[in-house]
Structure formats: structure tokens, C-alpha cells
Amino acid sequence: MSTPRLRDVAERAGVSIRTVSNVVNGYARVSEERRARVEAAVAELGYQPNLMARNLRRGRTGLIALVVPELDVPYFAELTRAIITKARQQGYTVVVDQTDGEPDREREIVMGGAMAAMFDGVILSPLALSQTDLARRDNSRPLVLLGERIAESPYDHVAIDNVAAARAATEHLFDIGRSRVAAIGDQPWEGGETAQLRTAGFRLAHEARRRRLDESLIVTNRRFHHADGAEAMAALLDHPKGPPDAVFCYNDLLALGAIRTLLSRGVRVPEDVAVVGFDDIETGRYNTPSLTTVSPDKSTIAWLAIDRLIARLGERADDEPTELWAPYELAIRESTAG
Amino acid sequence: MSTPRLRDVAERAGVSIRTVSNVVNGYARVSEERRARVEAAVAELGYQPNLMARNLRRGRTGLIALVVPELDVPYFAELTRAIITKARQQGYTVVVDQTDGEPDREREIVMGGAMAAMFDGVILSPLALSQTDLARRDNSRPLVLLGERIAESPYDHVAIDNVAAARAATEHLFDIGRSRVAAIGDQPWEGGETAQLRTAGFRLAHEARRRRLDESLIVTNRRFHHADGAEAMAALLDHPKGPPDAVFCYNDLLALGAIRTLLSRGVRVPEDVAVVGFDDIETGRYNTPSLTTVSPDKSTIAWLAIDRLIARLGERADDEPTELWAPYELAIRESTAG
DNA sequence: CTGAAAGCGCTTACAG
DNA sequence: CTGAAAGCGCTTACAG
Structure with missing residues (x-):
């Protein structure tokens, strides 16, 4: 026999489908005797509600889309894990969509492509979408942004204070006696706003400590993978004015790539060059x-994002957008010890 | 105005909803003139088909569930990325579900919990589910297994040859002149079948090369994270008969953890102890x-799994289950050079 | 090629 | 507390 429907259960239990629905959903008060009959029928038939029908009726799916650039970048993997966990605790299922940073893919889910209707809400870590794109978005479905890349938008966003974190990381390098500090990962173009904030913090640290900043020590990178850090570091080692004695990398993959280059060229870390990363990947x-x-509290980020999104699912969409700040700390380890 | 429906488009274009449906889905041949009218109406109203209604009617969703133990284990992250990419090329969307290896979570999706009905098919990398569980599964929805853990099952599975790969890795250590080779990652219990296959390969290599195998050099691990490899290596360094001169680790995280322990204890890699991993993470x-x-071809694994699953979505479910083998190679790098 | 209509399986106002 | 019935928006046999 094919999958049983509400009607089949109702017939077997000798009640109306309304009563079965009430029992299955735990809605209204149902007499003890009828409840028992329905539950028996459900068990006997192995009834499972048809979610597609329920979704159509209710107008929601219980699905949340999480849109990230690259799942195999450990920071996103770890954050995704945290978000999946939190969402499940709240009864939502997360659909992970990886965009590879392609604008069209981000748009498909975020801006309201065909797929978008499947999701009650979206959590987006924007890479390609511009402020202009987002301003044009139909705001009928809740959207929570991760990171402070797009500061001015009608959406909630969850982030850490990138400027302060970058400044703390840089000042730490001064604290351990370094004077010629490089930065790897600046992105002075649209879409690179997060990197720009970190560069701002890097500059602030120099000002606060009254250090001269050699602009040629700020290296620009399209991507943030090991290979990019390795290349950038190689270029810095060949710097005409000599290599830096410390490097602040805008994520951990860049930092690990940079360390690889240093060690394979016989440069000691941290004795010759100290290295700081960002993200705190395992x-x-x-x-x-x-x-x-820099260790952002990923668990808090996940919690704030899910919590805010779920709140939006209940509220009017025109409430004030909120900025939610998650804590971070500087995790000091061997690459700057000494 | 609220979201337009098929009927609204039909009214505006002056045709029946049937014709609109045909145009939207590209089904039947529609006269050029009517098609133009419909397309205009669709554009003017900004019509988007309601996926929940479509799903209910069609009885499928275009969603595939990918069930993995831990997303932030790089191997799974990289594999997930590959599967998402392949699935999208075939018009399917992947819902990633992370189970933390908890049997209940695996069952919820795989065995047919409420959520299961949302997915046309499932790709599972089993950790907790036993052969008995799977034998009991209602086979109405296609399921493709990743890895050869559960060899005897009525399901398709995609894997590399773990015995051969482990044997090749171990023989490589003999080839570079090592004689006392340890293994980190054995799991001699139900659910640890993949590890057991690797141990079998490890043993085979010893037999093939007529080397004596010191059973106490096979270390057992519940989990495969950095910390586990670090601990296991520490124990091996304190081995009563002296440390090994090479270690075969059953994944790369174990290997990186082991290397960390070696280096921090002043043991040189590979000069004193050579190390081989498994997975080839970035x-x-x-x-x-x-x-x-050992570098499994993740792209091929992804392709085979998606391809098989999609084939199943068309075929009768009682066709013979297939075993699909993906290639692998041994990527030789510095940790065994010399 | 096109239209009018049934029905996918559920939820929920409307009566009682 | 319960039942009979409408309707969510779509797809698709059935006629023409």
C-alpha cells in the first residue's frame, strides 16, 4: 500500500481528518478516547505527515538557507557547523548553499530566485553582492547578514569589531618588540570592505603607537587561501628595503601559507618574523x-544570527535593522611568542 | 499586491492556466503569439512559480540530502563542496545535514523521519548507522552510501579501495628504508569498518614485504581529530621498545596532530620519524x-555519487545495487622525503 | 494546440 | 470538542 494520508488515518480511527490533524499537531484539546484511537491508527499505518502539503498550506517550510562563499574554507565550515547546530535546536533545518563568490548564485537565493521561495529566511555571508543589490531586494523574507562588510543596509547583521580586532593584533606585534610590520590581505575594492576595516585597524595601531607605516608593506590579495599567503610572503621577503619582522594576515589560511614560505626559505618563526592570523581555525x-x-566567538555569531532570524520570522519586517556584535579575543600562541 | 499566481498570469495574458504552465515549464508546444503574451504577463507581474505547490503536485522537491558526520573535518568539507557543485550542475539542490555521528540524527534523515519526505534522495557517509539499521530501511527513496564501511547492503556505494591504499602507503614507508612502522587510527569495533580495512592493508604490506609486525604499534582511536593524533603519537614516543621510525595515520588530521607532537618533542620529521596521512586535505x-x-579523487567520488543517485531517481528501486570505485593516489611530499 | 476541471495532502475558518 | 468543506497553487489527464 502507498503512503497513508490523513484521511486514511481518520477512516481507521473513525474520526474526521480535522481531529487527526489536531492530534498530530498537538493543537486543540482532543478527548482522551479519540486521541488514543487516532494515535493507534497513526502507529498501525505508519502515518507521516506530508511535508510538502503542509508547507503549501502553512506557507512556510522550516528551512533556512545559509549562503557562504566556500564551504571548504575552515572558517566557514566551522561557522556553518555552529549555525546548523543552533538552528536545529530551534526546530529549523539549514540548507547550505555555497556560491564560490559568484554574484549570480548569491542573487539566486538572496534576491528571490525560484529557489528562494523554499526558505523561510536567509543567512548570508556576502562576498559578491553589493550594497546596491541589497537595497533593491524585496524585503518580504528575513535576511541576516554575517560580517560587517555591508554596513549600511536595511538588514540585521552580526559581526565582530574588525577594526578593533585588527588593531589589537597589530599592537600585539609592537608589544613583542617588532617594528616593521606587514599586512597581508588588503582588498581596496568593492566587495573588500571587511579587509578594508582590518587595514584601518592596522593603520590605527601604527598611529596609536606613533610608528611610521611603510605603505609598501600592505599586500593586496584577491583570495584568502594558503597559496595567496605563500606568494605574498615570498614577495615580502624580497622587499627592496628588506623583509618585515612581523606580519598580520587577514585570515589563518594566509598566515599558514606565509609561515610555509618563511620556514621553507630558512626564516625562523617567530624569531625572525612573527605571524598573526585571523579566524582561529582548528x-x-x-x-x-x-x-x-584573532579568535571570533563563532558560537555566539551563530547563536545571534539564528536568534535574530527567528525573531524576524515572527515580527513585522519593517522593524529597525539591528547590529549585533559578537566578542572576539586575541589567542596568543607560538607564532608570536618571544 | 501579494505574490501573483498562475491564475493571475493567465488572466492578464488572456489564456488558460494550462497554457501558462506549459510556457513556464517549457512543456508542450505553444503558439508563438500566445507564448509572447504569457511571457509578457510573467515579466510584468514578476511571477515566480510557487515551489511548494509544485512540489506537492509533482511529488518531488529537487532536494538531495547529504548526511555527513562533521562538516568542519576538512575531508568532509571538501567532499561536500564537490557534491554541491555536481548536484547543482544536474539541477538538484543539496541540503547538508551534519550528524556529529549521533545515530538518531542519521536515522531521522536516512531511515525516514518526518524530514525525510522533503528529499528526493539521500547521500550518506555513515558513521553510526549499522548494517542492521540499513537492512530495515524502507527502500522507497534512493540512498547512496559513501565509503565502503557497509559493504553488504542493498544500496549503491561509492568508495576507494581502502585496503589497497593503506597497503600502498605502508609499503612506501618500507621503500624509504623504514622498518618499525606504527599505525594510528584503528577502530576494532562496529562502526569502525573503514579503519579496519586500513589496518588490513597495513598488515598486508607487512606480509608482502615479509616484515615482522609489532601489534603494539597499532594505536586505536575513537575520533580522528588533531588532538587524537597528538596523543597517540605521544604514547608511541614513550613506547617501551622505543619509538617507531614511521607512522601511517588513518587521516590527515591525525597526521598533523602527530607531527605537532613530534616536532614539539624535538623529533625530526621525516629524518627520525616519517609520517603518512590519508585524505589529502588542503x-x-x-x-x-x-x-x-593517500589522495582520494574527491571530485570523482562526488560525481559518481550524484550520478548514481540521479539514475536511481528514474529507475525502479529494486535494481541491483552497484559498487562504484573511485581512484586514489599516493601523494608523496616532505613528511616522507628521504 | 488549448481550456475547464480534478486533485496532490494538508490546515483551518465556519458551524454546530 | 468535532465535522464537513474550502482552498493553498500547482500539474496534468481528459476533451475538444
């Missing part, structure tokens, strides 16, 4: 030397 | 020393 803790890094 | 290539590892 692997950095087991690298040799272990990696000093 | 970070291993940038570690110092870079990691020799």
Missing part, C-alpha cells in the same frame, strides 16, 4: 609553530 | 613538512 592550533590569531 | 600541502598522504 589547524592553526596544531601548526608548528602554533598560530597566534 | 592544509596538509602547506604544513611544514608538507604531508605525504
